[in-house]
Amino acid sequence: MNPSELLQLLKPFPVEVLKVYPKSFSSEKGLTRGLVRTAKGKKLVVLGEKDLVLRDPFRGEIYHQASTLKICDLSPENTSCLMHHFPFTKPRSLRQEKMTIGTGDRLGVATPGHIRAVRKFKVRPVLAQQSVRENTQTGRSFEEVVRDAAWGVFQENYQEGYGADGDHLKSLQEIENALEAGVSMITLDLSEKLNPEGFRAPQEELDRQFKKEIDPGDAEVLFHLFLEKEFRFKGSHGEFSIHFDADRLKRTILLFHKAIDFTEEVYQFLLSRFGHHRLVDFEISVDETPFPTTPETHLFFIIALSQRGIRIDALAPRFVGQFEKAIDYCGNLEDFRKQFYQHVLIAQHNEDYKISIHSGSDKFSAFPIMGELAEGRLHLKTAGTSWLEAVRLIASVSPSLYREMHRWALAKFAEASRLYHVTADLARIPRLDDLQDAELSALLDKDDSRQLLHITYGFLLNAKNEHGKDLFREGIYEILSRYEEDYWSLLEKHIGRHLESLSVEKISTVETKNGRSSIWYR
Numbered sequence: 320m321n322p323s324e325l326l327q328l329l330k331p332f333p334v335e336v337l338k339v340y341p342k343s344f345s346s347e348k349g350l351t352r353g354l355v356r357t358a359k360g361k362k363l364v365v366l367g368e369k370d371l372v373l374r375d376p377f378r379g380e381i382y383h384q385a386s387t388l389k390i391c392d393l394s395p396e397n398t399s400c401l402m403h404h405f406p407f408t409k410p411r412s413l414r415q416e417k418m419t420i421g422t423g424d425r426l427g428v429a430t431p432g433h434i435r436a437v438r439k440f441k442v443r444p445v446l447a448q449q450s451v452r453e454n455t456q457t458g459r460s461f462e463e464v465v466r467d468a469a470w471g472v473f474q475e476n477y478q479e480g481y482g483a484d485g486d487h488l489k490s491l492q493e494i495e496n497a498l499e500a501g502v503s504m505i506t507l508d509l510s511e512k513l514n515p516e517g518f519r520a521p522q523e524e525l526d527r528q529f530k531k532e533i534d535p536g537d538a539e540v541l542f543h544l545f546l547e548k549e550f551r552f553k554g555s556h557g558e559f560s561i562h563f564d565a566d567r568l569k570r571t572i573l574l575f576h577k578a579i580d581f582t583e584e585v586y587q588f589l590l591s592r593f594g595h596h597r598l599v600d601f602e603i604s605v606d607e608t609p610f611p612t613t614p615e616t617h618l619f620f621i622i623a624l625s626q627r628g629i630r631i632d633a634l635a636p637r638f639v640g641q642f643e644k645a646i647d648y649c650g651n652l653e654d655f656r657k658q659f660y661q662h663v664l665i666a667q668h669n670e671d672y673k674i675s676i677h678s679g680s681d682k683f684s685a686f687p688i689m690g691e692l693a694e695g696r697l698h699l700k701t702a703g704t705s706w707l708e709a710v711r712l713i714a715s716v717s718p719s720l721y722r723e724m725h726r727w728a729l730a731k732f733a734e735a736s737r738l739y740h741v742t743a744d745l746a747r748i749p750r751l752d753d754l755q756d757a758e759l760s761a762l763l764d765k766d767d768s769r770q771l772l773h774i775t776y777g778f779l780l781n782a783k784n785e786h787g788k789d790l791f792r793e794g795i796y797e798i799l800s801r802y803e804e805d806y807w808s809l810l811e812k813h814i815g816r817h818l819e820s821l822s823v824e825k826i827s828t829v830e831t832k833n834g835r836s837s838i839w840y841r
């Protein structure tokens with residue numbers, strides 16, 4: 320059915336339908352279901368004979384004409400129902416998929432754009448991906464994040480499968496909350512469990528700490544595993560070897576021992592919940608640490624984990640150079656290339672988990688290296704960059720709203736930079752008063768203004784006037800719904816550019832008559 324036929328079907332009913340999403344429509348056993356936009360937002364419609372509609376499990380308001388129509392909210396109950404009836408809308412493990420991309424959607428409206436981008440490539444998306452920090456900033460919960468992604472998947476009729484990532488979880492409670500919400504992936508953040516002081520301590524202090532903190536039995540096992548050994552790695556881009564002396568080993572043990580214990584605790588918790596089915600993908604992140612993860616420490620950590628029977632699906636190291644939010648890689652690309660290759664080979668030789676790239680947005684100079692060396696087995700996480708595309712849209716269609724947001728962001732920058740590490744220099748951002756409206760969206764192409772608007776998203780969404788009314792939130796959502804197709808086009812292009820730079824293989828898609836697509840790999 321095309322949009323005008325659908326609108327025709329809905330016409331007899333006293334419901335003002337502003338738009339239909341034709342890809343979401345399907346008919347089964349006498350019922351037609353699909354997504355529309357009304358004046359009150361997106362709704363699921365169920366259309367058919369009276370008896371059938373009444374028996375249909377989705378909950379909503381019912382209207383009788385020659386046929387019967389039910390208009391349903393995208394509520395938690397209806398989302399469970401959706402996942403039951405359309406299982407492709409439920410997040411699933413992407414462990415078997417080689418190339419995956421996390422497309423965090425802070426505002427909960429980006430999924431259709433993300434899907435349009437990934438559909439053209441041999442890649443699977445983690446469409447729901449938010450950290451606790453992000454949810455605190457946006458005022459959303461894991462449950463809402465998963466729900467928004469699920470309805471976006473339904474809208475686009477994306478049946479290939481997608482993931483949902485509880486990102487940067489630091490406690491069992493946070494993990495539990497994310498699992499309750501239905502995530503299919505856990506990213507355990509170990510930054511608070513590492514002991515960098517121990518790693519760098521002077522000799523005497525090192526010996527003292529080691530004696531005090533490390534169980535002699537554990538130490539013996541680890542010394543046996545690592546000392547006097549050479550770990551050799553060979554791949555298509557060269558070989559290298561790693562070897563630990565006693566001093567280095569002790570430091571590395573001190574650095575990781577609490578993190579290893581905690582990972583084991585989390586792993587046991589996941590096993591107790593899911594058994595050995597490993598229904599949830601398990602990533603570990605050490606990217607938010609004060610120093611880069613060397614190949615040596617990576618190797619130590621992963622061997623120590625497998626010695627305790629722990630298997631992971633991805634590891635996010637902190638790489639050499641700077642991986643700042645929403646701007647290109649800063650640092651020496653040759654150094655990056657060398658270390659990235661070593662991380663990849665270590666992962667390949669140890670159960671072949673993925674290397675996960677955090678703060679992966681916009682690293683255009685490093686993407687070709689990642690794409691080449693990881694040989695298509697990689698997880699890339701992006702999030703803020705999709706928010707910035709929303710800001711770009713606002714700058715071009717509502718310059719006055721943009722100007723207010725920009726001023727607010729400038730005023731909140733100092734506070735926001737306590738949450739995110741950035742190097743933006745506000746003095747380099749052109750003065751707003753010197754810019755014509757048409758020049759505003761170009762601010763989204765400059766590093767300093769990108770970072771300014773990137774890290775202040777929470778401040779903008781939560782900004783209130785003296786009467787406690789939101790300053791920008793409604794305006795932002797209003798623009799994004801009125802110009803949703805433009806937003807999705809921007810995302811399709813921008814996320815597509817990421818995948819292209821990573822040399823992800825392209826897919827030829829052929830649209831069939833009812834809007835469902837069949838796929839051929841080139």
Ligand code: ZN
Nearest residue numbers: 604606677678
């Ligand atoms: Zn991260």
